[in-house]
Amino acid sequence: MATEVVEEADWYRIEYDDDIDALIHTWTMFSSGEQFREGANALYEALNEYDVSKEIIDTREVKAHDEEDKQWLQEEWIPKMVEAGMAYSANVHRESVIAEMDMQETVDPLEDLPFENMMTDDMAEAREWLADQ
Structure with missing residues (x-):
């Protein structure tokens, strides 16, 4: 796996993986509010910079999302x-x-948006799915 670190902070890391032509955003610790939005918006900037259509968001270090952050994700960010x-x-x-229910609750209201989403607890499965897209 050949990755290039795009940006890194104490609470997240964004990498570009040229094997699957995707960005990987790893939350390395819980964050909420402005800190969460800063990390999410960094992924938005990287998506524009790298001109990719695929992403992996690794939330294994996060127990749950704040309700305000979920609403912001659903209404604005996604x-x-x-x-x-x-x-x-x-x-x-x-x-x-x-954790799976928390993620499902975040993406379920977005089923009408034109993007495909998959959820897993296995990074290899996520990479394989994106490689096939």
Whole structure:
């Protein structure tokens, strides 16, 4: 796997993976509010810079999302990402029913947006799915 670090902060890392032509955004610790939005918007900037349509969001280090942050993701950030060209998004969550339910609750209201989303607790599965897209 050949990756290039695009940006890094204490709470996230963004890499470009040229094997699957995708960005990988890893949340390395919980964040919320402005800090969360800063990390999410860094991925938006990278999507524009690298002109890719695929992303992996690795939230294995996050237990749950803040309700305000979920609302912001649903109403503003995800539609903005789709408009910028995101067509495929794989979400890697911690191995937990609660984490999976949290992720599902975030993306379910977005089923009418023109992008495909998959959720898994396995990074290899997420990479394989995106490689096929």
